[in-house]
Amino acid sequence: MHIDSYISDLLYRYDCVTIPGFGAFLTTRVSAKVHETTNSFYPPKKVLSFNEQLQHNDGLLSSYIAEVEKIPYESAVKKLNKHVKAIKAYLVEGETITFENIGDLTLNEEGNIIFDPSYHINYLTDAFGLSQFVSQNVTREAYKQEVEAIEQAVPLTITPEKRQARPYLKYAAIAVIALGLGGFLGSNYYINQIETQNQIAQEEANKQLENKIQEATFVIDNPLPAVTLNVKKQTGNYHIIAGAFRVEKNSDKKVSQLKALGYPARKIGQNRYGLHEVVYASYENRLEALEALREVKNNHNTAAWLLVKALD
Secondary structure, three states: OOOOHHHHHHOOOOEEEOOOOOOOEEEEEOEEEEEEOOOEEEEEEEEEEEEEOOOOOHHHHHHHHHHHHHHOHHHHHHHHHHHHHHHHHHHHOOOEEEEOOEEEEHHHHHOOOEEEOOOOOOHHHHHHOOOOEEEEOEEEEEEHHHHHHHHOOOOOOOOOOHHOOOOOHHHHHHHHHHHHHHHHHHHHHHHHHHHHHHHHHHHHHHHHHHHHHOOOOOOOOOOOOOOOOOOOOEEEEEEEEEEEEOOOHHHHHHHOOOHHOOOOOOOEOOOOOOEEEEEEEEEEOOHHHHHHHHHHHHHHHOOOOEEEEOOO
């Protein structure tokens, strides 16, 4: 039984997934943060933890197993109980139980379960496509000191006395302003004249074109037969996400790659972070979507996940 993959699927949608008679995996949302020492930026995420005290069967995991494997609920409960007994036996023998993409479980000297979470997957769907990055430190104070040093080394050389000693500069400035104003007014007048002539010519051309269209007669002796194309449009609210891209060109490339592999891939728009989402396919039936998701995870992409969303 691939219990770790079932739990991993549920952690995207639920904050608590309980293994009856064993314990529960919990998720806590953590906001985005910045490490001041390394200048690293971390996106928001779900932090995993394990609580050995929560062992009551809430039916979530058993129902999901029954739904995916298409077996009765009672059979799913029995298989789950048998798997739990095997896990406990391995732990008692001192072995480490690894849940793929979730974490490792071991027993300490007091017989309590110790959980070491995995950081390979961010189960917060709102942060899908976001990753850690490092930014260079901005040293504004250092630049300010450099500017102050330059100002001290290069003082202003134009003084009021020197400006008064050159009265011809004032008249030259007045002449430049007058020439500029005259040129501006003349240019506007010339442009208005050109626009008026263009408008008249355009109206005359439109009138001639309308007359020719009214006089023309179109006769098709051998019309082409009508062709009907039946294109199956993908519908449904269950979408298997292949990736989300900030650059739309990359999302188009991903769609082409998946179509070359035989998937009916397409883009479904942008998420709340402005990322272009690409899906393997969309389904109307939830069971069909879950079966397709398992096939994609096993054969192509273990990071694929199911998005439940009604598209406009």
